[in-house]
Amino acid sequence: MGGIVITPEPPYYAVIFVxxxxxxxxxYGIMADKMVELASQQKGFLGVESARDEGLGITVSYWDSLExxxxxxxxxxxxxxxxxxxxxxxxxxxxxxCKVERDKFFEM
Amino acid sequence: MGGIVITPEPPYYAVIFVxxxxxxxxxYGIMADKMVELASQQKGFLGVESARDEGLGITVSYWDSLExxxxxxxxxxxxxxxxxxxxxxxxxxxxxxCKVERDKFFEM
Numbered sequence: 001m002g003g004i005v006i007t008p009e010p011p012y013y014a015v016i017f018v019x020x021x022x023x024x025x026x027x028y029g030i031m032a033d034k035m036v037e038l039a040s041q042q043k044g045f046l047g048v049e050s051a052r053d054e055g056l057g058i059t060v061s062y063w064d065s066l067e068x069x070x071x072x073x074x075x076x077x078x079x080x081x082x083x084x085x086x087x088x089x090x091x092x093x094x095x096x097x098c099k100v101e102r103d104k105f106f107e108m
Numbered sequence: 109m110g111g112i113v114i115t116p117e118p119p120y121y122a123v124i125f126v127x128x129x130x131x132x133x134x135x136y137g138i139m140a141d142k143m144v145e146l147a148s149q150q151k152g153f154l155g156v157e158s159a160r161d162e163g164l165g166i167t168v169s170y171w172d173s174l175e176x177x178x179x180x181x182x183x184x185x186x187x188x189x190x191x192x193x194x195x196x197x198x199x200x201x202x203x204x205x206c207k208v209e210r211d212k213f214f215e216m
Contacts, residue, residue: 051159092215098206107200
């Protein structure tokens with residue numbers, strides 16, 4: 001966890017999830033870790049990148065197909081987390097499903 | 109600045125820029141602010157979202173066309189910043205150009 005994800009040749013898919021949290025943890029940290037662990041076991045998962053500061057949290061997950069994204073969306077443990085996200089953890093969020101058309105990596 | 113960007117109906121484009129910084133500011137903060145200001149004046153710019161923590165920085169900018177992204181890439185002040193990014197500010201980064209196919213917004 002934690003670094004830049006090295007993905008295969010495009011095209012592949014990205015889900016950009018941007019959120020603003022409510023106050024307090026309320027079990028969020030544990031659930032977030034658990035969701036990354038679960039997503040990683042999902043077929044078609046390519047990796048995830050995450051950053052959060054006072055203003056926003058941005059999580060980008062990468063997938064090999066739209067079907068893999070759909071399967072993850074419908075995963076039952078993930079559905080429970082989605083519901084708690086709406087009622088407890090997030091003030092607001094956006095979710096964008098994208099097709100990555102090209103990419104570039106740079107390392108010093 | 110600072111919130112979730114409200115974008116028009118898809119399709120539109122996203123550039124996902126993920127980076128790990130070198131130590132120290134070295135003029136990065138001022139340049140980053142200046143680049144957001146300049147990008148905002150660019151034709152076809154739809155908005156930008158950014159978050160950074162100890163591990164990663166993620167900046168997602170939104171554009172109405174691939175041509176707008178190309179114009180911004182070639183902007184001369186931006187080119188200067190790109191060069192300093194490679195030599196001074198970033199240990200590594202990835203850049204992904206994506207077509208946003210669908211999106212969803214949630215507000216409590």
